[in-house]
Amino acid sequence: MQITVLSGGVGGARFVRGLVTSLHQRGEEGADDATDTVTVIGNTGDDITLFGLRVCPDLDSLLYTLGGAVDETQGWGREGDTRLLMEELGALGVQPQWFGLGDKDLGTHVARSLWLAQGATLSQVTDRLARRWGLPEQGVRLLPATDTPIETHVVVPDGDGERAIHFQEWWVRHGASLPALRFTVAGLAQAAPAPGVLEAIRGADVVLLPPSNPVVSIGIILGVPGVRDALRGTRAPVVGVSPLIGGRPVRGHADACLAPLGVEVSAAGVAGLYADLLDGWLVDDADAGATYPSRVAVRSLDLLMRDTEGAARIAGAALDLAAELAGGTR
Ligand SMILES: O=c1nc2n(C[C@H](O)[C@H](O)[C@H](O)CO)c3cc(O)ccc3cc-2c(=O)[nH]1
Structure with a gap:
């Protein structure tokens, strides 16, 4: 099965880790007999150049989380990292100091910036980093949404x-x-989808939207020219997971991002943002009674991703809903 996921940083990374676990469990139970591949299309709108280094927070959260090296408390950065370089830069009066870069994490940014300066594309750089973190062995391919800096x-x-x-x-x-x-x-209007992005959407058996920020994570990927049309046109069921429970973001500031769009801060409000491309929508039991776009199949469950097992349970529910929709039993 070809599964394509559009992902932001922390929430998306935890969801993808749960998805990999869920696929593994299903394989052991004999529910899936074919090889599964997961293509993750990562948001690059959060990217920033600091101290001359290109930092890609969402791609790195995906890499470190899947590589078992993430700081689990933060959801970003490396476990057990130190801040010696930042301390020295602070002593030298170098700004900004409000973005905390750990020493091991900085290794990623130095390597990325070096390879980009040598002429590699962000896709090629991300592929090298993905090998470092063992993503291919897990059946995961990580693509930036675009190689164009945005x-x-x-x-x-x-x-x-x-x-x-x-x-x-x-x-x-x-x-x-x-x-x-x-x-x-x-840069978004002139951006081209990275190699493989449109093919991964058009050729997917299932497309999943994790509980990532609908505006500044998934919304940015959808804004890359061609991506939204590919999602509207794909034959694969598109199933999303609400990032809001009871009108509040599980983590992050999705509420502050929805406000300027005039979109209701609720699972129904977010479903409305995806209404033209969404087939299935998982909401928390607390939101089961709301009104959703009529063409979308809605199922409710406990949506709190407390740990990897919880994320696997939610990812499994998304796969079940996709299978139901593909079978035409909606
Ligand atoms: O709240 C913070 N988030 C930090 N983040 C997280 C991050 O920038 C945001 O959570 C995402 O961009 C939102 O998706 C980092 C991510 C990295 O990959 C590298 C460094 C940081 C540093 C910070 C930080 O100092 N404070």
């Missing part, structure tokens, strides 16, 4: 006017507390 900016009020700041400055430095007037994505 960056999400947030337009915030500034006196009588407004100004745009990098998404990371808004999210990390200000904790998404500055009211966002709108999001803009530099």
